[in-house]
Amino acid sequence: MRTSHKEMRRKINAEVSKITDEELFSSAAFAAYLTDIAEAVTKRYKRKLRVETIYDTSENAMIACTNNRNILINTGNYISQSMPYRKLKAESILGLVGHEVGHMLFTNFRISETYFSELSYGRLYPQMELSEEEQESFTEVTDYFKAGTEAQKQAILKAAKLLLNILEDAYIEARICDRYTGRFATGIHLNNIRFTEMMPSVTEQLTNGCYRFSVFCNLLNQYCRSGDINNRDEYAGELLDLFYDVLPLVDDAIYDEDMKRRCYAVNRILLMVWAYIKEIAEKAEEKENTSEILQKLNKQIPQMAEVPSLNGTPIAVGGSVDTQKYISGRTEIEEKLRKATEQESGRIPWMKTDDFDEGEEGGVEQNLSYHGAGYSTAGDDISRILTAVAKEKVQEELSLALTEEMQQEAEHIRLGNAHSGIKIIINRMQEIEESYIQQYQSVAPPLLAISKQIQKRLQRVFKDMSFTGKESALLMGRRIEPRLLMDREGRFFSRNRLPSEKKSLAVAVLMDESGSMADQDRVTYARAAGIIIYDFCKAMDVPILIMGHTDDSNVQLYAYTDFDSMDKMDRYRLMDLSARYGNRDGAALRYVAERLLKQPEEKKLLLLVSDGQPAGTGGYLGSAAEADLRGIKKEYTNKGILFVAAAIGDDKENIERIYGDAFLDNGDMERKRGITIFSKQARIRWKDVDITLLD
Numbered sequence: 001m002r003t004s005h006k007e008m009r010r011k012i013n014a015e016v017s018k019i020t021d022e023e024l025f026s027s028a029a030f031a032a033y034l035t036d037i038a039e040a041v042t043k044r045y046k047r048k049l050r051v052e053t054i055y056d057t058s059e060n061a062m063i064a065c066t067n068n069r070n071i072l073i074n075t076g077n078y079i080s081q082s083m084p085y086r087k088l089k090a091e092s093i094l095g096l097v098g099h100e101v102g103h104m105l106f107t108n109f110r111i112s113e114t115y116f117s118e119l120s121y122g123r124l125y126p127q128m129e130l131s132e133e134e135q136e137s138f139t140e141v142t143d144y145f146k147a148g149t150e151a152q153k154q155a156i157l158k159a160a161k162l163l164l165n166i167l168e169d170a171y172i173e174a175r176i177c178d179r180y181t182g183r184f185a186t187g188i189h190l191n192n193i194r195f196t197e198m199m200p201s202v203t204e205q206l207t208n209g210c211y212r213f214s215v216f217c218n219l220l221n222q223y224c225r226s227g228d229i230n231n232r233d234e235y236a237g238e239l240l241d242l243f244y245d246v247l248p249l250v251d252d253a254i255y256d257e258d259m260k261r262r263c264y265a266v267n268r269i270l271l272m273v274w275a276y277i278k279e280i281a282e283k284a285e286e287k288e289n290t291s292e293i294l295q296k297l298n299k300q301i302p303q304m305a306e307v308p309s310l311n312g313t314p315i316a317v318g319g320s321v322d323t324q325k326y327i328s329g330r331t332e333i334e335e336k337l338r339k340a341t342e343q344e345s346g347r348i349p350w351m352k353t354d355d356f357d358e359g360e361e362g363g364v365e366q367n368l369s370y371h372g373a374g375y376s377t378a379g380d381d382i383s384r385i386l387t388a389v390a391k392e393k394v395q396e397e398l399s400l401a402l403t404e405e406m407q408q409e410a411e412h413i414r415l416g417n418a419h420s421g422i423k424i425i426i427n428r429m430q431e432i433e434e435s436y437i438q439q440y441q442s443v444a445p446p447l448l449a450i451s452k453q454i455q456k457r458l459q460r461v462f463k464d465m466s467f468t469g470k471e472s473a474l475l476m477g478r479r480i481e482p483r484l485l486m487d488r489e490g491r492f493f494s495r496n497r498l499p500s501e502k503k504s505l506a507v508a509v510l511m512d513e514s515g516s517m518a519d520q521d522r523v524t525y526a527r528a529a530g531i532i533i534y535d536f537c538k539a540m541d542v543p544i545l546i547m548g549h550t551d552d553s554n555v556q557l558y559a560y561t562d563f564d565s566m567d568k569m570d571r572y573r574l575m576d577l578s579a580r581y582g583n584r585d586g587a588a589l590r591y592v593a594e595r596l597l598k599q600p601e602e603k604k605l606l607l608l609v610s611d612g613q614p615a616g617t618g619g620y621l622g623s624a625a626e627a628d629l630r631g632i633k634k635e636y637t638n639k640g641i642l643f644v645a646a647a648i649g650d651d652k653e654n655i656e657r658i659y660g661d662a663f664l665d666n667g668d669m670e671r672k673r674g675i676t677i678f679s680k681q682a683r684i685r686w687k688d689v690d691i692t693l694l695d
Contacts, residue, residue, distance in 0.1 A: 021086065025075035025093065026055040034097050038071065041101055041180060049104065051097060057081065060299055066100040068109060073097060079191055082198065088190065095187020098180065102172030108259040112164070115263045119160055120153070122146060124267050126260050137274040144281055151284040155293045159277045162217050162301055163269055167262045169303075170224035170254040192225035195302075202235035205300070212239060213276035214300035219243045221303070224254060246272060418620065418628040419555075419587040428559040429573055436575045440531075444571075447528055451535040458540065506563065506601035507537055510592045511548040511577055512610035513558065518579035519611075526609045527577045529646070533607070534561055534571055543599060549588035550580040551616040557588060563599060584616030586628040593636040606636070609646040612654025626658045633659055 024030060034051040042049055049069060055076040056062075063077040073096050080092035118125035122142035130138060144152050173192075177185040199222055200208070205215045216239055222229045223243075231240070246269050253265035270277065284293050472481055477493030484492035511530060517523040530546050537544035548558040560577065561570040589608065596604050614625035633643050645659040 021081070021089065022055045022076065024086070025080075025089070026053050030075070034071075034073065034093070037094065037183065038097050038101050041098075041184070042104065047104060049101075060295070063303070064096040064100055066103055068104055071097060071100045071104075073100075079194055079198075082194060083190075091183065091187045092191055092194070093187070094183045095189075095191045098176050098184030098188055099169070099173060099191075101184070102176040103168075106172045106175045107168060111259045111263065112168075115164070115266075116157060116161065120145065120157060126264060128264060128267060130271070134268075134271045137271045140274065140278065141271075148281065149284065151293055152281040155280045155284050155297075156277060158294055158297055159213060159280070160266060160270055162297065162303075163220075163266045164262060165303065166217065166221050166224055167250065167253050167265060168259070169221075170250075171256075171262065173225075174255065196222045196226045196228065196230055199230045199302075201230055201233045202237075202239060203233045210300045211276065211280055211296070213273060213280060214297065215239055216243060216273055216276060217301045220246070220250065221301070223247070224250065242273060418624070419584065419590075422584065422587055422618075423554045424557060424587060424591055425554050426557050426559055429576065432569045432572045436572045439575045440572050443528075444531055447531045448535050451532045451539065454532075454536050455539050504601060505603045505605065506543040506545075506596060506599040507533070507605045507607065508545040508592050508596040509533055509547070509607045509609065510588060511546065512583055512585070512608075513548040513550040513578060513580045514583035514611070514613070514615065515579050515581060516611050516613055516615075522611055523577065523579045527574060529609060530560070530574045530577060531571070534574065543601065545592065545595065546574065547588070547592055548577050549583065549585070551582040551584040551620075552580075553617050555584050555587045555591075555616075556580070557591060563595075582616045583610075583614055584620050585610065585614045586620070586625065586632055589629065589632050593632070593641055596641060597636070597639060604641045605644065606641050607644045607646060608659075610655065612645075612658060629658050630660075 031051055031053045034053070035049070038049055038051050049071060051071045051073060053073050053075050056074050057076040057078075061077065062072075062074055063079065064071070064073050066072070073093060075093050077096075080089050080096070083089045083092050115125045122145040124138070141156065144156060173188050177188055199218055202215055202219070205218065206212075219229050219239065220243065229243075249265045249268050253262045256262070280293065280297075472494040473484060473491040474493040474495060475489075475491055477495045479494050481492055481494045484494075509530065511526050513523070517526065534544055534546060536542075543563040544561055545563050546561045548560065550556050550558075558576065560573040585608075593606060596606055614629065615621040616625070620628075637643060643659060645655045
C-alpha cells in the first residue's frame with residue numbers, strides 16, 4: 001500500500017469537513033489543547049493538572065467538575081451546544097475550564113469541608129450571633145439533624161451546598177476574569193449570558209412545579225453571574241422581595257477573599273429562606289428518598305459546576321455520568337508522583353500585604369457594551385485541532401488498510417511443505433495506549449543517543465550513496481569544462497549526476513517472540529535493538545519493517561513498523577514486543593522476506609533477532625526445522641536479500657549452525673552497551689569506529 005504525503009494531505013482535508021462536534025470536542029487532541037491552556041495558568045503556582053473530556057448530551061448530564069487535581073469537562077453540555085458556531089462552542093468550553101481552574105486556584109477547600117462537617121452536626125461555622133427570629137429557625141434546623149430522616153438531612157445539606165456554590169462561583173469567576181482577561185474571561189462571560197437567557201422566568205418555574213427554594217436559587221444564580229435576572233413576565237411576589245432582602249449579604253460576600261465571609265452569608269441566607277427549605281424537608285419525611293430529592297434539586301437548579309470535595313471525590317450536577325470513573329486518583333504511582341510534584345494543595349499561599357484603601361461604596365453593575373477580549377485566533381485553534389483529529393482518523397484508516405493488505409499477502413504466500421496447513425495471522429495495534437507511550441519515553445533516551453552516534457558515523461556513507469550533482473574531470477562525455485582544457489590527461493569533460501529514483505537500502509527486522517526469549521532478558525535486549533534500529537533507519541530515510549512472531553498453532557505476526565506506514569506511533573508499538581509462545585521461524589521468515597522482495601530499493605537487508613531455537617507446533621523443531629531455515633536463507637539470498645542473524649545471550653553457536661557466517665553476536669551487549677554486527681557483506685560496529693556498510 002503506497003500512500004504519498006500529498007495524498008494523505010488530501011485525505012486529511014476531506015476528513016476535516018466530516019468531523020462532528022462529538023468527534024472534535026471529545027478527542028484527545030482537544031483535551032490536550034485544554035490542558036495546555038489550563039497549565040499555562042496553573043504552572044506559576046506549581047499546580048499540575050490534566051483536563052479530560054467526555055461528550056454527553058443526555059438530560060441532566062453533568063457540565064464540569066474538578067477534584068482539585070484533574071478537570072472533567074462534558075463538552076456536550078447544553079450551554080456549550082446551544083452556541084450556533086463551533087468557535088463559540090469552543091470558547092464556551094474554555095470558559096468552563098477557566099471556571100474549574102478558578103476553583104483550583106482560589107477556593108479554600110478546607111474551609112468548605114469544615115463548614116459542611118459542622119452543619120451536619122447541627123452547628124454553624126463560623127460562629128455567629130443570631131437574632132431571635134434566626135435562632136428560632138436554627139433550632140428547627142438542628143432538630144432535623146438530630147431526629148430527622150437521612151433524606152431530610154441530605155436535603156438541608158444540599159440546600160446549603162447550592163447556596164455556597166452560587167456565591168463561590170461568583171467569587172472565583174471574578175478573580176479569574178480580573179487576572180486572565182483573554183480566552184477564560186471571554187468564555188465565562190459568554191456562558192453566563194447564555195445561562196441567564198436560557199433560564200425560565202419565575203412564573204414559568206412555579207407553574208412547572210419547582211420548589212420555591214429552587215426558584216430563589218435560580219434568581220440568586222442569575223444575579224451573581226450576569227448582574228441581572230430574567231423576569232420577563234414581571235413577576236412581583238414574596239420570592240422577589242426575599243431576593244432583594246439578601247442582596248446586601250451577597251454583594252458583601254462575593255468579593256471577599258476570605259471564604260469564611262461566604263460561609264457567614266450562606267448561614268444568614270439559609271435561615272432567611274428556611275421556610276422554603278423546610279417545605280422540601282417535610283416532603284422528604286414520608287414520600288421521597290434521598291436520591292429523588294437530590295435529582296429534583298439538580299434538575300430544577302441548573303449550574304455550571306459545584307465546589308469539589310477536598311478528599312478527591314468529584315461533585316457534579318446530574319447523575320447520568322459516573323464522574324468517579326473519569327476523575328480519580330488513578331493509580332498509586334500517579335498519586336506518588338502527584339505528591340512529589342504538587343507543592344501547593346489548597347489555595348494561593350498566604351502572604352502579608354498592606355491594608356486596602358477605603359474607597360467609595362461598591363456594588364454590581366451590568367456591562368452591556370462588553371464585546372469580548374479581542375482574542376482573534378480562537379478559530380485558528382479549532383482549525384488546528386480539527387486537522388489533528390482528521391489526521392488521526394486518516395492514519396487509523398490507513399493503518400487498518402495496511403493490516404488488511406498484509407493479511408491478504410500472507411494468504412497468498414506459498415509457505416512450503418514444512419508449514420502445510422499453517423495459517424498466518426497479522427496483528428497490528430490500531431490504538432496506542434498511553435502506557436506504551438510513557439514506557440517508551442522512559443527507556444528511549446539512552447538508546448536514541450546510540451542511534452545518533454551511528455547516524456553521525458554513517459552520514460557520509462549514505463550521502464555518497466544518494467549523491468546528486470555535477471561530476472567533472474572525466475575522460476569522456478558530452479559537455480566540456482573550459483577550465484579543464486589545459487589538463488594534460490584529457491580530463492576536461494563533465495556530466496550531471498541525476499538522483500536515482502530508487503533508494504539504496506531497505507531493512508526488515510524479524511524478532512523472535514517465543515517464550516524462551518524471556519530467559520536472560522533476551523526479549524528486553526531485542527526490544528532495545530528494535531528501538532535503536534527504527535530510530536536510525538527513520539533518521540537516515542531508510543524504509544524499515546519490524547515484525548515479531550510466535551506460534552500458538554497459527555503463526556502470529558506482530559506488525560510494529562512497516563515500509564508503507566505513515567503512522568508516527570510505530571515507535572511506541574515496539575514496547576509491546578514480548579516473550580509469548582512457540583516459534584515457527586520458517587513461516588515468519590518467508591513472509592518477511594517476500595514483503596522485503598517487493599521493495600524497490602536496490603539493496604535489501606533482512607535482520608533476524610532470535611535465540612536460535614525453532615520450536616513450533618506440529619513437531620517443527622530440531623534438525624528438520626533448522627534445515628528448513630537454511631533452505632529459506634539460501635533461496636532468498638539467491639534472490640538478492642542479505643541475511644544477518646542476531647544471537648542474544650549464549651545463542652551464538654545455534655545461530656551460526658543454522659545461518660552460517662551471517663550472524664550478529666549480542667552476547668556482550670550489556671557489557672559494551674552496544675551491538676556488533678558481523679557478516680561477509682556487512683560489518684557495523686556500534687560504539688566503535690570501524691564501520692563498513694554493504695561492501
